[in-house]
Amino acid sequence: MERSQWAKVGGYRMRTDLAYDSEGHMWVERLGGGRVRVGLDPLGLEINGTLAQLAMIPVGTEVQRGEPLGSLEAEKFVGPLRAPLSGVVAATNDTVVENPGLVEQDPFGCWLVELEVLPGSVEDAELVEGPSVPGWFAEQVQEYRDKGVLAE
């Protein structure tokens, strides 16, 4: 089994062996056979605030990239969890739905949804991955800091 690769970027502990959706701040782990796991990255968590509720769409539902995979609630604010790839929901992590605080404790240890990526999907190209991950994430952190979204 391959070991996870980590780096500290912009004050956040990041897995550098995963792919990332820059818009929704979701991480994507390829499981093989066209299946991926999806979770929230640390920046996505910080922007949303303390998670009070999570809900996922039912297993078997097909979603297109950018459509809601589910929803989260923090600070009485409900927002969508956007699919980073088009696919069919193969599994949901009911443990984190019952206890959203687990995601805050360990964002990379708590996946939210598994997707069977749709055949022929070309959206992979839009994910950030490989050597470009640390630089991209550092830029994102700086951009949010410049906007005053994150504390220095």
Next chain:
Amino acid sequence: MGRAVTVPEQLRVLELGTVSPLRSQTLWHAIAKEVSGGETPTLSFLRTDAGCVSIGYHRSLDEVDVGHCSRRGWPVYRRMVGGGPVFLDGAQLLFQISLPAKAVPASRGQALRSLLGPAVAAFRAAGVPARLDEEMEVVVADRKVCGYGAGQIDAAVVLVGNLIESFDHESATSVLEVPDPVSRSELLRLMRRYVGCPEDTSADARAFIGAAVDAFAGALGLRPRSGELSGAELDHMELLDRKFVDGGWLAGPDRPRSAGWKAKIRSGVWVLTGRSGGVRVRASVVGNRVERMDIEAPGDGEVRSAAAGVTGRTLAEARALLCECGAFGRAAAEAIGQAGVLVG
């Protein structure tokens, strides 16, 4: 050749009057949908002409005493924004600000502060000396005077809230599913203590509307103008009218069932109960610290007396203390944990 004139962006203001309970919910959802599709940012005001219950998007319908609501003729609707189940009636002016998601800060906390700030200014103009406290509650002293919820509906963000002219604490408590009469009594006591304007404060709804228009327009850099609902909004509202009375929608997303029970009165103020190993615990939490705790543990005086010793402590501290009181104490700590209150 004339100079190009830049028309400042506008804030559409809709005073929608008094509407049915159903429309008190579907109207602003329809507006948010259209703002998502490019309609002008909109500040709207309305009242319901009868009592009803609105439950937040993620919350379990089990939190509402649906049978009681039905007997009283109070319909229950699920909204698409956050927060818990709330009782609405004609003594509350409901307000909503809908704007493109890109117009609000990416941080949810900052977005809420930016939208609650103008609301607080409007409260003060209406004669309610409100402030936004560190727990993001709109308060006068320690009383919550505005319920609110927010959410992203497609590409729009909407914040909804209420100006409470007169709060019906009994009805607001009665719509909630509560496990026993003592807990209901405690809920009512804390609701009276911590929700609604102080008795010597009265809210002027007309002043609130005028001040809210100025405050939101100023904060958002928009020019206010009176407007009307568009045809598209009316069409969308009719679709939502059907959606909101659909049983599947009302049931909401699948939620895990909690073994315990809790009700939040305002931030940091809770009533909770739990049962484990033959022990039943009932607690009132104020300022995130135990104000009262009763433990029913047959034949175990030690754990019952320990309950008196947890007053003033956080729930985490109370659980740690109880765990030192033998099997019944550990069961009491487990019972508290079942309620799942997210405080220390």
